[in-house]
Amino acid sequence: MWSPDELLFRNFQQIQNLKFDDEKISTTTSREQQKTEDSVEKCFERFERQQFLNPRLTQLNRIEHHQYLDSMLRTMPSHYQCLDSSRPWCVYWILQSAQLLSFTFDDETLRGVVQFLSNCRAPTGGFGGGPGQYAHLAPTYAAVNSLCIIGTEAAYQAIDRDSLVKFLFSVRDADGSFRLHVDGETDVRGAYCAIAVAKLVNVPERVLNELFAGTGDWIAGCQTYEGGFGGAPDLEAHGGYTFCGIASLALLNEADKCDKKALLQWILRRQMSYEGGFQGRTNKLVDGCYSFWVGATIPITQATLVGADKSMEQTFFDIEALQEYILLCCQKANGGLIDKPGKPQDLYHTCYTLSGVSIAQHSQSAQNPQVLGDMINELLPTHPLFNIPPKSVAAALSYFANISTNRAQDG
Numbered sequence: 254m255w256s257p258d259e260l261l262f263r264n265f266q267q268i269q270n271l272k273f274d275d276e277k278i279s280t281t282t283s284r285e286q287q288k289t290e291d292s293v294e295k296c297f298e299r300f301e302r303q304q305f306l307n308p309r310l311t312q313l314n315r316i317e318h319h320q321y322l323d324s325m326l327r328t329m330p331s332h333y334q335c336l337d338s339s340r341p342w343c344v345y346w347i348l349q350s351a352q353l354l355s356f357t358f359d360d361e362t363l364r365g366v367v368q369f370l371s372n373c374r375a376p377t378g379g380f381g382g383g384p385g386q387y388a389h390l391a392p393t394y395a396a397v398n399s400l401c402i403i404g405t406e407a408a409y410q411a412i413d414r415d416s417l418v419k420f421l422f423s424v425r426d427a428d429g430s431f432r433l434h435v436d437g438e439t440d441v442r443g444a445y446c447a448i449a450v451a452k453l454v455n456v457p458e459r460v461l462n463e464l465f466a467g468t469g470d471w472i473a474g475c476q477t478y479e480g481g482f483g484g485a486p487d488l489e490a491h492g493g494y495t496f497c498g499i500a501s502l503a504l505l506n507e508a509d510k511c512d513k514k515a516l517l518q519w520i521l522r523r524q525m526s527y528e529g530g531f532q533g534r535t536n537k538l539v540d541g542c543y544s545f546w547v548g549a550t551i552p553i554t555q556a557t558l559v560g561a562d563k564s565m566e567q568t569f570f571d572i573e574a575l576q577e578y579i580l581l582c583c584q585k586a587n588g589g590l591i592d593k594p595g596k597p598q599d600l601y602h603t604c605y606t607l608s609g610v611s612i613a614q615h616s617q618s619a620q621n622p623q624v625l626g627d628m629i630n631e632l633l634p635t636h637p638l639f640n641i642p643p644k645s646v647a648a649a650l651s652y653f654a655n656i657s658t659n660r661a662q663d664g
């Protein structure tokens with residue numbers, strides 16, 4: 254028989270999933286963390302043992318990543334079926350990864366991509382996740398980014414700005430928040446996707462003012478007591494939503510609406526002291542994709558503080574440790590990059606690990622990239638607010654600034 258106290262203690266132990274040994278108490282979370290550190294340690298040890306025999310260990314496997322992306326653009330394996338409503342995302346992850354690695358696809362392939370994305374355009378404006386699908390803000394963002402990376406006349410023309418703006422108004426709510434699709438859920442990804450595409454296609458200022466009235470306040474309401482942003486007010490702070498929150502506020506010139514210092518403190522704490530990569534939220538595991546979501550948030554936040562504080566010109570995170578984590582622990586020998594050791598490669602992690610490495614390399618100085626290992630590891634820069642090349646942002650802004658002139662000339 255158990256005494257009531259013993260029973261209570263046993264229940265508590267089970268509820269908390271605690272395990273006791275002589276030395277320490279462990280939980281599911283601490284065991285997962287230990288397992289991750291062990292797998293990362295193996296990658297670091299392999300490097301220490303073999304670095305002189307195999308200098309490729311700190312090298313970016315350019316050729317393999319290139320081959321992986323090229324083959325994925327042409328034929329996807331059957332397990333990508335679950336991404337049937339995210340096909341513009343697959344295109345974007347491939348194009349963005351490829352441009353970071355400085356390779357382009359041939360003109361015929363790119364014409365095919367533009368045609369495919371045009372087929373994803375919905376009659377209501379915006380883009381769906383595939384041909385014939387309803388318009389949704391997330392694939393709309395992916396399609397517009399992809400077309401701006403391609404940057405040809407045909408690519409720009411595949412974005413019908415007038416119907417796109419109509420779609421954006423159709424998913425806006427009176428408080429300035431955005432649903433991801435008509436009658437869909439509201440979260441800060443919606444606001445970010447709407448703001449990013451509207452800015453990139455240079456929607457005139459007076460329309461922007463109407464479209465995003467109240468949006469900055471709604472987004473600021475997503476900042477939590479921890480300092481990061483949740484998906485919507487009162488939800489847990491998370492690196493992905495935090496990127497959406499601060500990138501949106503920065504694009505709207507409304508960063509002063511949030512507590513920028515609390516944000517910077519929260520975001521800097523996401524870099525893992527042993528692994529060197531970032532976690533997405535408090536007490537969770539390192540994941541390569543946060544190299545971008547969290548990594549880009551750091552220079553964006555620092556840039557919003559720089560006027561007030563000169564020390565903000567210096568990057569505050571460990572750019573070497575992040576590159577080490579990605580190069581040593583997140584590359585697959587047969588191409589593609591991953592979340593953490595033991596996981597399979599995928600397009601999403603390939604895009605956001607490479608984008609994060611690019612942020613780390615270029616955030617200190619535009620002229621003098623800080624590249625870990627051989628200079629062959631240098632990636633092209635990415636624009637931290639849109640995550641496409643800075644030159645593609647400039648070209649799109651300029652094209653769409655003259656859109657009425659361009660159309661008049663075409664006619």
Ligand SMILES: CC(C)=CCC/C(C)=C/CC/C(C)=C/COP(=O)(O)OP(=O)(O)O
Nearest residue numbers: 391442445491493494533534537538540546
């Ligand atoms: C523009 C756009 C669409 C941005 C998306 C931003 C983004 C990555 C949001 C993350 C969403 C989320 C709560 C993931 C948690 O996953 P998890 O619980 O599996 O991961 P975790 O353990 O690392 O938190």
Ligand SMILES: [Zn+2]
Nearest residue numbers: 540541542592
């Ligand atoms: Zn991930």
